[in-house]
Amino acid sequence: MFTWIVKLGRKFAMLGVLALLGALLCATMIRFAPGYGADERELDSRLSQESRDAIRSEYGATETLPHYYRRYVSGLLRGNLGTSVFLQRPVAQLLWERAPLTARTVGFGLLAAWIGSSILGLLAIRFPNAMLNYSAMALTGFLIALPAAVIALLFVFWRAPVFLGIALVTFPKLYRYQHNLLTQAQSQPFAFAARTRGVSENRILFRHVIPLVWAPVLALVGVSSSMAFGAAIPLEALSDSPGMGQLAWQAALNRDLPLLTSITLCVTVLTVGVNFLADAIGQRKSS
Amino acid sequence: MWPSLRPAILLLAVNFAASSHAQAPAELHFCLHGEPKTFNPLLVDDEASENIRYLTGGVLIRVNRQTQALEPGLAESWRVSPDGRQITFQLRKGIYFSDGSRFSSEDVAYTMRLLMDPQTHSATGDAFRSGSGTVVVKTPSPYIAVVTFPAPVAGMERLFDQVAILSAKSPKKEQSVLGPYYVSEYKAGSYVLLRRNPNYWRHDAQGRQLPYIDTVRLDIQRNRDIEMMRFRRGELQLVNRVDAQQFDELKKENPAAARNAGTGLDGEELWFNQAASSTLPDFKKKWFQSTDFRRAVSLAINREDLARVVFAGYATPAFGPVSPSNQFWFNAKLPAPKHDPKAALALIAGAGFQLQNGTLKDSMGNRVEFTLITNSGNAAREKMATMIQQDLSDIGISVKVVTLDFPSLIERITRTFDYDACLLGLVNTDLDPNSQMTVWLSSGENHQWNPNQQTPATAWEAEIDQLMREETSLANEKLRKAKFDRVQEIVAEQQPFIYLVNKNALSAVSAQVIGASPVALNPQTFWNIDTLRLDPTQQIGSKQ
């Protein structure tokens, strides 16, 4: 029990360190990116010199990076994520407003993609029928080749929810991975051996093949969640769905340091957290 | 409607379109093209916030967007002192803010004080700043407000069109307004819902209180393709600033909805980097500083083609900094822009450039090539740049087109000066050239080709400085116009900005909206929002 707590504590510490590292890396990236601190408003010919200086100081371009790190971390410890330069509102408030929508979209999207891809993957393995196989192949090929913008437009056109768009983007990749893993596992010697001994196909699939691919498939959970969030960014931005993806997009285009840093912090916590979870379950299963 | 997409729809076997059905709208519905960054009318500096300010703010003097003349707003009448420093407003009586508090000269004084406070950093306020010193507002009676500026402000009355009056006393601060609507709901990233101000002061000829439409829903929608799609489907009733190609399609489908208000105010222009502190090699600096070189480039650009191909004919070749639609300030005597590659070559030969085997070389034998930067995401600008690339290759100049995201572009044109030439459209928010002071003064920050000069680098820039300074101190509009006409002539001669086209003001108006008459000035379609009506009998959508 005690070792278990220590292990968990270590994982959490690691999660915290990685998240902070991600946020600081992101801050460094933006700080040194070309165009940092340049604002569209500077082209407004009515502005006086004082107002221009005020705009420039909003970005804190004179502040050194280590100083920014210190300020950010100490703010973080007090639960203060700073103020968005672009939207002029507290970052925490922005994230709090937007997170539920994206959590729902990405969550449902992933769920739909996983259910769809698992069913199709299992069907394709259990009933190795050329027609089924090739239709699945054509469908996934078609979906992989559709640009995000086209998917976003089609979804607005059909008034379909954004989560289905995310499902459509992640589904083909998930299907390909699962299909590969299953095919590979099924062609292993033990499956042949079992088949020659007259073990039923269902039994081979559910008792032998699936337990074997369990761990690598779980590894996909983490990957697929960051894949889904990655897909949410252009989808939300293009269809103007007011979630985190849209926020991240605007933050990137406007070099919004506090906002993008905090978004990265959240995304890192999620990605790393989900991966840890998947690893933990995978290890327990395999041990 | 879109036959080519049907197969894709069938392929996925789920047609969500079936759930769509037309409803009679209870509200006017259109889009903002970005997140409104502020609801404080004094801090407005982006189009979305400006639209909200127009819909919610009450102003003392209104510029009629159709006639471009001044009209009384909250002020019944006004008088500017002969020295151009003071304006006296006679306010309307019996007007209330949306929250019920009474409007008086105190509110005007409060608004002006806040607006002119240097800590506010308001672009609207900065436009009034002509000299150092404080602005004094006196309120001899609840209905008279006297604003005195430290120095004359040329064209001051027009600037009040941008000043939405705030309530001095209301606890709701900027949420209590004097305009036709108030902000009732705002969901960040999604929409702004406006409701009718029950205390709005204007009434129609029959004595009925305006506005007619109860609610206005503004969706935040950046994607213009989606916006047009929703308009076609009947979800939106107005679209501002329609892209020329989209407009062309709409016009074929539904000619009544496609409204062309003629040449707009905004122009597109190209300039060469002449900044002394730039890191460009000396020979390049020499080209860009040569008037003949700039004029030759201007001559080689086929503006007719730009207007016809990029803007589907919904643009006109630009003469200069002022669009012909700016009725008062446009200098009608400027020569029409020409396209003449031969003349361009002749002109440039005089400056020592030679065409050898299809490549232009300067007197030192350097190949004439430059990069043209523009902002990414603006398809029309990218197309213009590509066409200019081909036009200039006809006189042996090789152009590389590079699109940069906006912050990187701004960094290059305002800080590092590491670029050759830039293609951009600078937006005119105001008809009066005074708001462009920092563009024309050589010491100005928006004097893009060579900003922040200590002393004017050239004689013609010195002359422009002189003219602009004289112009701003004059109270007589005719005399001001004469000075600015001369500025326009110098710019046409020297081509520091090579003006390309003035785009038409294109918009889409659904047949449901009665009383709409789109204009060139912003806000194109809803400038007369308080007198617009919705026709409940009209079927939604474009297919009527």
Add this chain to the structure above:
Amino acid sequence: MIQRVFRGVSWSILAIVFACTLFAEGFTHYPYARQFRELPNAAPSTIHLLGTDDLGRDLFARVVYGTRVSLLLAPAAALLATAIAAVLGGLAGLRGGRLESLILACADLLMSLPLLFVLIALRAFLPLGISPLLSVVATFVTLGLLGWPSSLRVVCAASRNLRQSDHMLLARATGYSNTQLLFRQVIPNLRPIFLAQFWISIPLFILTEATLSMLGLGVMEPLPSWGNLLRGCEDFGAMSANPWRLVPLLLLVITVICFQLILHSSEEPA
């Protein structure tokens, strides 16, 4: 049987497409950048096989040359990303322990960073004067360098499985070094996974470039690529009026499906 037919068809389609890219000059006599300004948005005709784009450029020439850019660079980027994932993932799975945690942490970190931002700012980082071709190469190299983390986890999980398998134990007992194990045992055994990863990455990179093009930050004008040709797909109205503009999308879909069919038949015992 049916497999062989599909495979043959896929190979021949890909061969034709690749031949087009390599011998583009032979297929079209129009330069891809030439603007026929009197004929913008023209319909297909005998003069312009696929019509012209909105600046009057021959669309067929642009598709052919655009294929060259996308179809040569996207696989190169995919190869780069897969190679990095293979080496790092194989190593992580094989050695396990601290190294595995470290590599996985790096991958997680890289996956969480807003990489789109890197791509947005990339062009501004490069000097302005470089040629369009060089800048598109830089874009794809960046895609390759940043695109490995998603494959890494899969590779790592699979090679971890392999580590615990019997024949690895045997190989270790025979005295193979870790490097030898990685290159002789792990990588060959995980070949199907790498292949799958590689084929999936190709369309992904082409599409990332398309997304960048839609932002106006992709391949620089006037150089064509599938990405900037796909840009037109945003506008439904224009697409329905000029359905032949969908040809680049169609070509991309066909190519992707062909890649998948070949992959599919190569991984199954014939």
